[in-house]
Amino acid sequence: MEKPLNNKAWFLVLPVFVLVAFSALLPLMTVVNYAFQDTFGNNQFFWAGTDWFEKLLHSDRFGEALIRQVLFSGLILAIEVPLGIAVALCMPRKGLWVPVCLVLMALPLLIPWNVVGTIWQIFGRVDIGLLGHVLYSLGIDYNYTQDPLSAWITVVVMDVWHWTSLVALLCYAGLQSIPDAFYQAARIDGASRWSVFRHIQLPKMDRVLLIAVLLRFMDSFMIYTEPFVVTGGGPGNSTTFLSIDLVKLAIGQFDLGPAAAMSLIYFLIILLMSWVFYTVMTKQDEQDQNRKTGGGE
Amino acid sequence: MARIDLVDLAHSYMSNPASRADYALKEMTLSWEDGGAYALLGPSGCGKTTLLNIMSGLLVPSQGRVLFDGRDMTQIITEDRNIAQVFQFPVIYDTMTVRQNLEFPLRNRGVPEAEIKTRVAEIAESLHMTAELDHKARGLTADAKQKISLGRGLVRQDTAAILFDEPLTVIDPHLKWVLRRQLKDLHRRYDFTMVYVTHDQTEALTFADKVVVMYDGEVVQVGTPEELFERPAHTFVGYFIGSPGMNVLPCRVEGSTAHVGGQALDLGRGYAPPAAGAKVELGVRPEFLGLAADGQGCPVTIQAMEDVGRYKIARVTLEGHPMAVVAPESARFDGDRARLSIDPGRINLYVNDHLVEGSL
Numbered sequence: 001m002e003k004p005l006n007n008k009a010w011f012l013v014l015p016v017f018v019l020v021a022f023s024a025l026l027p028l029m030t031v032v033n034y035a036f037q038d039t040f041g042n043n044q045f046f047w048a049g050t051d052w053f054e055k056l057l058h059s060d061r062f063g064e065a066l067i068r069q070v071l072f073s074g075l076i077l078a079i080e081v082p083l084g085i086a087v088a089l090c091m092p093r094k095g096l097w098v099p100v101c102l103v104l105m106a107l108p109l110l111i112p113w114n115v116v117g118t119i120w121q122i123f124g125r126v127d128i129g130l131l132g133h134v135l136y137s138l139g140i141d142y143n144y145t146q147d148p149l150s151a152w153i154t155v156v157v158m159d160v161w162h163w164t165s166l167v168a169l170l171c172y173a174g175l176q177s178i179p180d181a182f183y184q185a186a187r188i189d190g191a192s193r194w195s196v197f198r199h200i201q202l203p204k205m206d207r208v209l210l211i212a213v214l215l216r217f218m219d220s221f222m223i224y225t226e227p228f229v230v231t232g233g234g235p236g237n238s239t240t241f242l243s244i245d246l247v248k249l250a251i252g253q254f255d256l257g258p259a260a261a262m263s264l265i266y267f268l269i270i271l272l273m274s275w276v277f278y279t280v281m282t283k284q285d286e287q288d289q290n291r292k293t294g295g296g297e
Numbered sequence: 298m299a300r301i302d303l304v305d306l307a308h309s310y311m312s313n314p315a316s317r318a319d320y321a322l323k324e325m326t327l328s329w330e331d332g333g334a335y336a337l338l339g340p341s342g343c344g345k346t347t348l349l350n351i352m353s354g355l356l357v358p359s360q361g362r363v364l365f366d367g368r369d370m371t372q373i374i375t376e377d378r379n380i381a382q383v384f385q386f387p388v389i390y391d392t393m394t395v396r397q398n399l400e401f402p403l404r405n406r407g408v409p410e411a412e413i414k415t416r417v418a419e420i421a422e423s424l425h426m427t428a429e430l431d432h433k434a435r436g437l438t439a440d441a442k443q444k445i446s447l448g449r450g451l452v453r454q455d456t457a458a459i460l461f462d463e464p465l466t467v468i469d470p471h472l473k474w475v476l477r478r479q480l481k482d483l484h485r486r487y488d489f490t491m492v493y494v495t496h497d498q499t500e501a502l503t504f505a506d507k508v509v510v511m512y513d514g515e516v517v518q519v520g521t522p523e524e525l526f527e528r529p530a531h532t533f534v535g536y537f538i539g540s541p542g543m544n545v546l547p548c549r550v551e552g553s554t555a556h557v558g559g560q561a562l563d564l565g566r567g568y569a570p571p572a573a574g575a576k577v578e579l580g581v582r583p584e585f586l587g588l589a590a591d592g593q594g595c596p597v598t599i600q601a602m603e604d605v606g607r608y609k610i611a612r613v614t615l616e617g618h619p620m621a622v623v624a625p626e627s628a629r630f631d632g633d634r635a636r637l638s639i640d641p642g643r644i645n646l647y648v649n650d651h652l653v654e655g656s657l
Contacts, residue, residue, distance in 0.1 A: 181384040184355050187375040188382050189449060190405035199390045199401075 034260035052261035062262065064237065065245040066269075069221060072156070072241060076220040079160050081213060084167025085205070089197070091172050102172075105165040113162075117229025120158040124150075124230070144231060148238035155227045155239055159220065167212045174205035210281045214274055221270055242266055299366040299379075299457035299490065301329040301352060306361030308347055314359065321347050323514045324361070329458065329492060331366075334484055336505035337494045340537070344514040345494045349460050352492070353380040365457050379457040381450020383464045387442030391435040395426060398434050399448050406453070420452045423483060440472045447480070451487060458490035465500065477504060498538050510534050526582070527643075532650045535580045541610060541621040543580045543645075550646065553655070555579050558616030560595045565641030566655030571648045578647045583610065583621040585643035588628065594636035602630075613637065 035052055037045040056062050091101050108116075124144050126132040135142040144151040178200065186196045224243035227233065233240035233248070240248070246266065250259035308322040317323060322344045329335055337345050350356040352363060354375035363371045370378055390398050399417045408416075421427045424444045429437065434445060443464055450459045465473045481504070484491055495501050501508050502522040510518045510525065510533070517531035518524075529535035535543030549556040553567040562579070571577050587594070588611055597613040597620070604626075611622040615637060622637065646653050 179386060179388075181386060181388050184350075184353075184375075184382065185384060185388040185446070185449075187355065188353060188380065189402040190376040191401070192405065195401075195405065199392060203391045 031260045031263050034256050035264050038257050048257060052257045053265070056258055056261050056265065061245070065240055065242050068238075068240065069242045072223070073217055073220045075156055076159055076163075077213060077216055079156070080164045080167050080216055081209070083160065084164050084212065085171050085209075087164065087168040088171035088175055089201070091168070093176070102169070105169055108162050108165050111162070113225040114229055116158065116162050117226040120154060120161075120226070121230045124154045144235075146235055148235055151231045151235060151239050154230060158226055158230065159223070162226070163216060163219070167216060170208040170212045171205050174208040175201060178204045206281070210278070213281070214277055217277060218270055218274060221273070300331040301458060301490065302362075302364040302367075303327045303348075303352075304362045304364060306351065306358050306363070308344075308351060308356065308358045308360075320359075321514055322351070322358070325516050327509070327516060327519070329490055331490055332488045334481075334491045334504065334506045335493065336501035336508045337492055337511060338496065338498060338501040338508050338537070339511035340496055343511045345496075345511055346462055348511070349382070349462055349492065349494055352458070353382050353460055354378045379453065379455045381447075381453065381456050381459045383443065383446045383450065383459065383461045385463045385466050387439055387446055387467070389434045389437075389442045389445050391433075393434055394431050395421070395434050395437070395445060396430040398445050399430075399452050402449050402453050416452050416454065420448050423451075423486060424448050425479075440468050440476055443468065443476065444479075447483070451483070451489075456489060458492060461491070461493040463494055463496070465495075473500075480504075498540075502538070510537065512537075528645060528652065529580065530652045532578060532580060532647050535582070535645070539582060539584075541583055543582050544586075544620040545578050545580045545647070546615065546618045546620070548577055548579045550577055555644070555646070557595075557618065560616055562595070562639060562644070563641045564644055564646065564655060568646055568653060568655045571653075575648050576650070578650075580645045580647055581639060581643055583623045585640050586620070586622040587638040587640075588613070588622045588624050588630075589636045589638065590630055590634075592636055594638040597635055597637045599630055599633045599635055602628075611635075 036048055036050070038048045038051075039045050087105075091105075092098055111119075123129045124132045124142075126136045126143050132142060132144075141147065142150045142153075144154040182200050182204075183196065186200060191199070222243055223241060224247070227239050227241060228244055228247075231239045233244040242262075243266075246259060246262050249255050249262060304326055305324055306322065306326070307320055307324040309320045311319050314320055337348065339345050347356065351358045354370070354373060357372065361371075362369055365378070390401060393401065396417060399420060400413050403413045403416065417430075418427075421430050424447070426441065426444060426448070429441065434442065437445070447459070447464075450456055465476060468476060477500070493501070493504060495504075502525075506521070507519060508522060508525055509516055510531070512531065512533040518529065518534045520528075520530070525534055525538050529538065529543060532543070532545050535545060546557050548562075550564070550568050550571060553564045555562045555564050557579070564579075588597075595615055597615045599611055599613050600619070601612040602624075603610040603612070606626075608626055609624045609628055611624050611628070613620050613622055613635065620637075646655060
């Protein structure tokens with residue numbers, strides 16, 4: 001079907017374009033400006049070309065932060081997506097417990113990020129924190145301020161605690177949209193529990209899973225506040241993710257040029273990865289679209 | 298294929314049903330003959346789907362038994378019942394191809410590979426879907442999807458019965474006829490017991506050997522389309538089947554005469570006096586009434602004439618009671634006065650909505 005063309009619509013969205021240009025595009029262009037120049041303050045700029053980019057891409061510091069970041073996002077997706085699906089499958093489909101579950105699940109999502117960080121910072125402390133002290137008393141060597149592994153576990157578990165609900169709620173919405181007839185037909189066909197999950201529930205969740213994966217990837221890749229509050233990027237540099245590193249570079253060292261270059265690369269990585277996720281996960285749909293011959297649903 | 302008996306069956310969705318009104322399905326005893334084509338007809342919410350789900354084992358009835366060829370299956374779970382069901386909205390496994398969809402029930406039951414191959418090929422052939430076997434099922438049209446759901450039932454050799462729950466709801470009207478035709482052919486070929494739920498009387502009447510009419514949780518009549526038309530056992534059947542439905546008029550009966558207001562109508566048969574306080578009504582189909590400008594018959598007032606093409610429907614009032622009369626296409630009336638003639642043999646008498654038999 002041809003979509004009707006109406007050029008008047010452009011005038012109506014023009015104000016938004018202007019607004020976005022001022023609020024997003026101009027600051028971004030400033031960053032681009034910094035990325036290709038060198039400055040010592042007092043408004044003197046020297047052309048630096050792609051120097052900053054080359055230096056950054058060859059620096060160990062950036063490479064290590066990037067590896068940490070990829071590892072962190074990978075872990076987050078590997079834990080939160082299956083866990084979220086499992087939680088959604090365990091939630092009641094109807095009845096009195098549905099609203100109770102929904103509210104309980106939504107609670108972590110409503111807590112401000114720095115508060116989440118503070119909660120876990122205190123929770124994990126060996127001297128006064130419930131978790132930290134209990135583990136310490138049990139003789140487990142847990143100390144997130146000194147041991148990198150403890151710090152990583154704390155940061156990952158905190159994110160799982162904070163964001164698994166989002167994945168679970170999205171999946172739950174997907175599951176709720178499956179008509180009863182599908183489950184009844186599966187029973188008639190003698191399908192096992194696994195078959196029901198594999199052939200009915202998972203396919204019906206693929207759209208919401210795409211959204212869940214994208215959101216969790218982007219968010220975890222940009223994570224700053226919570227690990228900053230809990231570990232400050234330490235011990236050493238062990239939990240210094242890209243955003244923490246970027247802030248250190250830009251505000252701590254005031255290296256505006258390299259920081260701008262890093263911002264751009266950081267931004268492009270997120271854009272690229274999101275595009276890859278999206279393309280891979282919607283590839284199936286496109287194939288179906290191309291083959292589809294008749295009306296269908 | 299099997300004969301299915303429902304014995305003293307009743308179902309309530311409440312845990313402690315107190316009164317009759319609490320039952321979604323009132324007590325009934327009903328048989329579905331082996332290889333029969335049945336339509337289960339009734340308005341929405343009359344308990345059709347409940348009855349279907351009890352037969353397929355998705356619901357365990359509050360009371361009564363379900364017998365397959367005499368074997369008590371009441372407590373047997375769906376998987377072991379050898380029932381197939383086609384639902385209102387096409388249920389297909391999106392990620393699978395058509396072939397995998399058809400194979401699915403067989404694979405779940407551990408049928409040998411060679412047999413799966415031959416069965417699927419045979420069923421695809423009779424569904425005219427051999428060409429689409431390797432297509433992804435999700436891209437198909439609604440009618441093709443519905444055929445696959447049916448195919449998943451047919452593919453199992455041991456299927457006792459196939460239940461259809463308003464399967465043509467989402468199909469385009471012009472395809473409905475095609476699909477119904479194919480379904481009839483398949484029924485003839487495989488000779489399965491078929492129970493077809495619908496609220497569309499045309500679908501029920503053209504399709505089934507026997508029609509089971511349900512109303513408010515009760516089976517009010519089981520009969521051939523002809524019986525339903527000529528001798529509705531319940532005023533609801535008369536009203537529900539036929540277009541327009543049967544005329545039902547409150548009356549008073551004395552022997553073989555019915556009094557509607559001031560008019561006396563000959564019933565042709567004698568009736569025992571009904572119990573005091575009972576609701577007595579006579580029912581007569583619009584097709585069995587004659588309308589003339591003058592002559593014999595009860596005086597009626599014409600309210601409107603509707604031309605439906607091949608014939609006309611006259612909306613008249615007899616002693617203030619509205620009635621519909623089928624009149625020939627050529628019928629013309631000057632003014633609103635006319636005479637109504639009624640064939641006595643065609644009048645049915647209802648006491649408290651149920652048909653009563655008279656004696657000659």
